[in-house]
Structure formats: C-alpha cells, structure tokens
C-alpha cells in the first residue's frame with residue numbers, strides 16, 4: 001500500500017500542542033506522511049501566554065521552496081494552517097499553483113470566540129479570502145467563517161448561510177466547526193448538507209481546531225468521504241478532551257496522545 005503524503009504549512013509552537021506539533025504526530029499515526037513547511041517558530045502559541053517569542057520564517061520558507069525545486073516533489077495534499085503574515089498567503093498560493101496534483105485543505109486559522117487572534121487584522125482577513133478559490137476543503141470555525149464572509153459574529157450565526165457564502169467565495173467544500181443545535185452538543189456542518197454533533201464538554205481547550213483539522217485531513221488523504229472524515233474528526237476531539245483532566249490548564253491543550261496510542 002502506498003503512503004499518501006501531505007505538505008503541512010503551519011507554525012511550530014514549541015509548547016502548547018497545536019499546529020505542527022499536532023499535525024505531524026496525528027498524520028503519521030494515521031498512516032499519512034507529513035512534510036513540513038514551517039511558517040513561524042514560537043515559544044508557545046499566542047492563546048493566553050504572556051511574553052511569547054515569534055520568529056517569522058517567511059524568508060526561510062522561500063529558501064526551502066527554492067531548494068525543493070530540483071526535487072520535483074509530488075504532494076498528494078497541501079494543508080495550510082496558521083500563517084504568520086499576508087505575504088505567506090501568497091507563498092501558499094505559489095506552492096498550490098506549482099502542485100496541481102495536490103488536494104488543497106485550508107484551515108483559515110486567525111480567530112475564535114468572536115475575536116481575531118493576537119497579530120491578525122482586517123487586512124489579513126481580506127488576504128485570507130484570496131485562498132478560498134484554491135481550497136478543495138475549507139475548515140473554518142464559526143468566527144472565522146463570519147470574518148471571511150463579513151457576517152456579524154454570533155455563536156448562533158446561521159450555519160447554512162455561512163456555508164453558502166463561503167462557497168460563493170470559491171471554496172469547493174466546507175467543514176464548518178463549532179456547529180451546534182443545543183447547549184450540550186457541538187460538532188460540524190459540511191457543505192454536502194450533512195451535520196454531526198457529539199457531546200459538548202464544558203470549557204474551551206486550546207489546539208482542538210488543529211487536532212480536528214489534522215484528523216480530518218488524514219482521513220481525506222486516505223480517500224474517506226467528507227462525511228466520514230468529519231465524523232472521525234469530531235469523535236477524536238471529544239475522546240481527546242475526555243482523556244484530559246478537567247482541572248488541567250486549558251492553554252496546554254488536550255491529551256490527544258492517549259487517543260493516538262490506543263490501538
């Protein structure tokens with residue numbers, strides 16, 4: 001059996017379990033080779049830590065891409081996540097253009113809970129919109145979907161309308177996370193008209209969006225349908241949260257390793 005490969009374009013947050021530190025182990029454990037194009041190097045992620053460091057790797061990304069040119073690499077998938085600058089969005093577009101063979105998975109990481117993450121602004125949102133026509137699968141949370149579609153944020157923002165607007169902006173398929181029809185459930189809605197909800201466990205753990213995306217991409221890369229991949233990603237996240245002590249500091253993420261190690 002051949003192993004599919006995916007190029008993951010995210011940051012390395014050294015502590016805090018998100019982006020590449022979850023994409024790499026999850027894709028590998030699921031039988032998908034994970035190749036890396038790191039966008040930045042941070043001491044921790046930016047969600048709740050004071051004084052974090054951030055090294056912008058835009059120049060290094062350019063050098064890495066140039067060094068790859070003679071190798072004629074083939075990517076089965078390109079999975080973009082946390083990008084450190086509007087310029088990096090142009091670089092992602094370049095990588096996509098030079099790899100027409102790759103399926104393109106875009107997580108427009110920039111916001112949650114109605115607010116942009118530190119360092120992002122409206123200009124970045126506008127630039128991120130440019131990636132949508134390249135996306136085979138776009139996986140925003142509700143906040144990101146609202147920013148991308150210029151819709152005022154509300155947790156109850158009409159999900160079907162958001163999905164339609166995102167498709168009108170050019171994304172082929174959508175998996176909208178944070179979708180919920182009741183106070184004790186949460187899940188995702190897909191553009192193929194299906195939705196899936198699991199138990200909602202109180203509190204907001206960092207990095208679950210990246211874990212969701214990584215599980216989703218690994219299943220899609222292996223040929224699963226959008227619906228099956230979405231169910232697997234929702235189930236994985238809820239299991240990882242359940243494996244995390246309730247009193248744990250939520251900035252440090254969830255115990256996804258325990259779920260990956262289950263065989």
Ligand code: PXL
Nearest residue numbers: 018019045046047082117207
């Ligand atoms: O989980 C998304 C994410 C990824 N990378 C960095 C972040 C965040 C969210 O805050 O700060 C650096």
